[in-house]
Amino acid sequence: MIEVSGLTKRYGGFTAVRDLSLAVQPGEVLGLVGPNGAGKTSTLRCLAGIIPATAGNVRIAGRDISTDPVAAKRALAFFPDEPRLFDYLTIRQHLNFVARIYGVADHEAIAGPLLEELEIADKADQLPGELSRGMKQKLAIACGLLHRPSVMFFDEPLTGLDPLGIRRMKDSILKRAREGAAVILSSHLLHLLQEVCSHVLILKKGEKIAHGTLSEISAQFANGESGVSLEEIFIRATGGSEH
Amino acid sequence: MLGALLYLRLTSLKNQLISRAKRLRQLKYLLGALVGGAYVYFLFFRNFGGASGSRGAARTATTQALAALPSSEALAQTLPLIAAVSALLLLGIVILAWVIPSTTPGLRFTEAEIAFLFPAPISRRALINCKLLSSQFSILFTSLFFTLISNRWTFLGGNALTHAFGWWFVLSTLNLHFTGAALTLSRLVESGVSPLRRRLTVLGGLAVVVGLTVAWVWRDLRAPDAEDFAGVAPFTAYLLGLLDHGVLGALLVPFKFVVGPFLAPDARTFLLSLAPALLVMVAHYSWVLRMETSFEEASLAAAEKRSARLVSVREGKSVFASARTQARPGPFYLSSSGRPELAFLWKNLLSTATYFNLRVLATAAAIILVGSKWFLSGTTPDIRAARVVVGMISLAAGAYVLLLGPHLARQDLRGDMPHADILKTYPLRGWELLLGQILTPVAILTGLTWLCLLGAALTLQPTGRMALLLTPSGQWAIALGIAALTPFVCALQLLILNGATIIFPAWFHSLRAVGPGGGIELMGQRLIFVFGQFIVILTALLPASLAAFALIFATQWLIGATAAIALATLVVLVVLAGEVWCALWWLGERFDRLDVSSELRP
Numbered sequence: 001m002i003e004v005s006g007l008t009k010r011y012g013g014f015t016a017v018r019d020l021s022l023a024v025q026p027g028e029v030l031g032l033v034g035p036n037g038a039g040k041t042s043t044l045r046c047l048a049g050i051i052p053a054t055a056g057n058v059r060i061a062g063r064d065i066s067t068d069p070v071a072a073k074r075a076l077a078f079f080p081d082e083p084r085l086f087d088y089l090t091i092r093q094h095l096n097f098v099a100r101i102y103g104v105a106d107h108e109a110i111a112g113p114l115l116e117e118l119e120i121a122d123k124a125d126q127l128p129g130e131l132s133r134g135m136k137q138k139l140a141i142a143c144g145l146l147h148r149p150s151v152m153f154f155d156e157p158l159t160g161l162d163p164l165g166i167r168r169m170k171d172s173i174l175k176r177a178r179e180g181a182a183v184i185l186s187s188h189l190l191h192l193l194q195e196v197c198s199h200v201l202i203l204k205k206g207e208k209i210a211h212g213t214l215s216e217i218s219a220q221f222a223n224g225e226s227g228v229s230l231e232e233i234f235i236r237a238t239g240g241s242e243h
Numbered sequence: 244m245l246g247a248l249l250y251l252r253l254t255s256l257k258n259q260l261i262s263r264a265k266r267l268r269q270l271k272y273l274l275g276a277l278v279g280g281a282y283v284y285f286l287f288f289r290n291f292g293g294a295s296g297s298r299g300a301a302r303t304a305t306t307q308a309l310a311a312l313p314s315s316e317a318l319a320q321t322l323p324l325i326a327a328v329s330a331l332l333l334l335g336i337v338i339l340a341w342v343i344p345s346t347t348p349g350l351r352f353t354e355a356e357i358a359f360l361f362p363a364p365i366s367r368r369a370l371i372n373c374k375l376l377s378s379q380f381s382i383l384f385t386s387l388f389f390t391l392i393s394n395r396w397t398f399l400g401g402n403a404l405t406h407a408f409g410w411w412f413v414l415s416t417l418n419l420h421f422t423g424a425a426l427t428l429s430r431l432v433e434s435g436v437s438p439l440r441r442r443l444t445v446l447g448g449l450a451v452v453v454g455l456t457v458a459w460v461w462r463d464l465r466a467p468d469a470e471d472f473a474g475v476a477p478f479t480a481y482l483l484g485l486l487d488h489g490v491l492g493a494l495l496v497p498f499k500f501v502v503g504p505f506l507a508p509d510a511r512t513f514l515l516s517l518a519p520a521l522l523v524m525v526a527h528y529s530w531v532l533r534m535e536t537s538f539e540e541a542s543l544a545a546a547e548k549r550s551a552r553l554v555s556v557r558e559g560k561s562v563f564a565s566a567r568t569q570a571r572p573g574p575f576y577l578s579s580s581g582r583p584e585l586a587f588l589w590k591n592l593l594s595t596a597t598y599f600n601l602r603v604l605a606t607a608a609a610i611i612l613v614g615s616k617w618f619l620s621g622t623t624p625d626i627r628a629a630r631v632v633v634g635m636i637s638l639a640a641g642a643y644v645l646l647l648g649p650h651l652a653r654q655d656l657r658g659d660m661p662h663a664d665i666l667k668t669y670p671l672r673g674w675e676l677l678l679g680q681i682l683t684p685v686a687i688l689t690g691l692t693w694l695c696l697l698g699a700a701l702t703l704q705p706t707g708r709m710a711l712l713l714t715p716s717g718q719w720a721i722a723l724g725i726a727a728l729t730p731f732v733c734a735l736q737l738l739i740l741n742g743a744t745i746i747f748p749a750w751f752h753s754l755r756a757v758g759p760g761g762g763i764e765l766m767g768q769r770l771i772f773v774f775g776q777f778i779v780i781l782t783a784l785l786p787a788s789l790a791a792f793a794l795i796f797a798t799q800w801l802i803g804a805t806a807a808i809a810l811a812t813l814v815v816l817v818v819l820a821g822e823v824w825c826a827l828w829w830l831g832e833r834f835d836r837l838d839v840s841s842e843l844r845p
Contacts, residue, residue, distance in 0.1 A: 088590075
């Protein structure tokens with residue numbers, strides 16, 4: 001569902017992502033982790049077609065994001081760490097706008113349950129300025145889920161959410177994965193990876209350090225010890241620093 | 244405490260200057276600084292010490308223009324009147340400070356100052372002193388800037404130094420008064436006085452002053468007659484009689500003290516005027532320090548509001564745009580299927596003022612139609628003259644909307660550029676997105692231009708030789724032709740401005756900087772952009788215009804002027820539509836390839 005081969009992203013002389021290859025199948029949730037500046041956001045943005053890759057191929061639902069971007073983008077949803085909303089559109093109007101962009105014919109039938117699930121149905125006629133940070137995040141998620149994407153990218157999805165919001169976000173990601181979506185999420189929160197992700201990819205300075213299921217990664221860095229925490233594994237894998 | 248504040252201000256200023264100097268290594272800032280510097284030089288400094296230099300024709304033209312003005316001696320005689328009018332102006336500004344604030348205005352602190360200073364062990368009085376000292380930095384800069392402008396007003400006498408001190412007195416006293424007013428209003432609110440009661444009290448007091456002045460004029464002064472309008476001197480004398488006596492005269496005395504140093508024509512008068520001006524300033528300072536009242540909460544709210552406005556401006560919205568807090572229904576029904584460009588029209592119309600809609604447009608058109616009918620029925624010379632004036636104003640307004648409107652109507656990609664990462668995830672081609680984005684400003688500007696055209700076409704009637712050349716049908720053909728071309732001209736201009744955003748996103752990013760990030764280099768960048776737009780639009784319109792003139796010249800003898808104009812309009816329409824399409828396609832491709840992460844970095 002998500003196929004990446006040899007992805008490289010350079011900003012001038014600085015290489016943010018170097019020769020990254022991965023594949024995420026329907027139903028899998030891949031956690032992208034790494035120290036600050038490891039290239040997580042650049043990777044996600046390249047995969048979502050927001051920024052062009054310097055080299056490599058990215059296929060979303062079988063479509064190449066660089067040669068057939070419109071078809072590839074129809075299948076994906078990108079959720080940035082900060083909700084980007086239009087100041088003058090209410091929740092309902094946001095969904096109306098997105099429905100027209102993606103051509104979602106029965107959007108009202110989808111939007112109702114979606115707003116109920118995200119618990120913002122009672123705020124449907126309010127502007128973003130009247131919503132809390134968490135509610136804005138929920139609205140951004142509702143906009144992303146409206147066209148039923150089969151591929152989802154989350155950049156730090158738990159930022160600014162309260163404990164209940166965090167629980168609901170985890171449930172929501174897992175639900176979409178169970179329904180067959182391929183998900184990649186980047187996060188610094190290791191407990192999120194433990195609870196949500198089926199696979200983990202560790203990046204450092206734009207390069208892949210490790211990639212596999214949680215148990216595979218644990219086995220790789222536990223050095224035969226038992227009961228090593230994920231935090232300890234992360235520190236061992238990344239060398240304990242950004243550099 | 245004041246030492247710490249001075250350290251903060253001076254260090255911030257030093258670091259700001261260093262960072263400005265460093266960014267000149269980037270071409271965009273260097274070019275901007277050169278163009279901005281040249282502009283400032285030619286505007287303010289060109290004539291400094293220019294008496295000995297030879298500037299040929301330009302100097303002669305300036306001399307001739309100055310000779311046409313009243314002499315300096317004649318203008319100097321008006322100084323007492325200038326003092327009175329300036330004092331009246333200050334009085335008006337001061338009254339606004341008491342009337343405008345709806346709730347407690349608070350004192351102007353930045354969010355960082357609030358975060359560091361409010362929890363610190365500092366007395367309220369020390370905080371007020373901090374605020375006053377902090378204001379002095381901007382007052383000093385503003386005084387210098389105003390001095391550059393007022394240095395040309397040679398009739399005032401004095402010199403650059405007295406003018407700089409004069410401006411400093413005016414601005415500092417006003418700042419003290421605003422601070423005192425803000426603290427007093429806070430105290431009034433604390434004691435339960437509502438904003439309405441306060442406004443009524445201030446306006447009531449003003450009404451009493453105006454009433455007493457009118458009564459005094461009625462009793463002791465005569466109404467102005469023809470002799471008062473015979474020249475500058477009698478008119479000045481009459482106005483001075485009005486402003487220098489009675490209640491109003493007494494009320495203006497402290498304000499005249501404040502403007503005294505600025506208006507002093509020589510050093511002796513300047514020195515003599517210092518004492519009264521200082522007296523007013525010290526009285527204000529004493530008043531401010533005595534106002535022991537809570538201002539922290541209101542200052543916090545005001546700082547948050549300013550910060551939100553700053554963020555809004557950095558996101559490409561107008562400085563004057565207010566944050567709307569009320570949701571409103573969509574401008575039209577937006578179904579789920581159909582061209583996606585209309586979704587952007589729908590969205591961007593929601594972000595504009597409510598009066599930009601078809602109903603208001605139709606009402607305005609009806610008013611113009613009815614009004615012009617009354618105008619056309621009048622045959623007196625006054626009505627005919629008024630008709631010409633209205634027609635010319637309509638034409639000028641139309642030209643203004645057409646040429647400058649695209650800079651002001653920013654409900655397009657320029658406003659949405661901060662959302663560029665989200666826009667790029669939409670399953671749309673670049674040209675579709677760009678077309679959708681410019682639809683709203685095209686619709687608004689076209690509507691406004693059509694109204695102006697309607698007004699001009701209905702009121703302007705050619706006379707003399709023009710009436711022979713331009714028949715009514717020809718006149719209407721021109722008006723309808725311009726109306727048909729308007730959306731395409733608007734679209735071209737908007738594509739140039741949006742294209743600049745796509746092709747030079749880093750420039751666009753820096754141009755959005757306001758406050759400490761601004762400066763002469765950004766002013767220069769804006770000038771470069773405006774000049775560039777002017778050149779590009781002229782180049783774009785040139786082929787169409789040449790084709791139109793050639794066609795009218797060649798065919799009017801055969802098919803008549805009206806048909807020739809219609810034919811030329813059709814050809815121009817095709818050329819402009821082709822240009823719009825090419826620009827859309829090319830810029831759309833550029834948007835598709837735009838790397839928002841790297842190019843938007845300042």
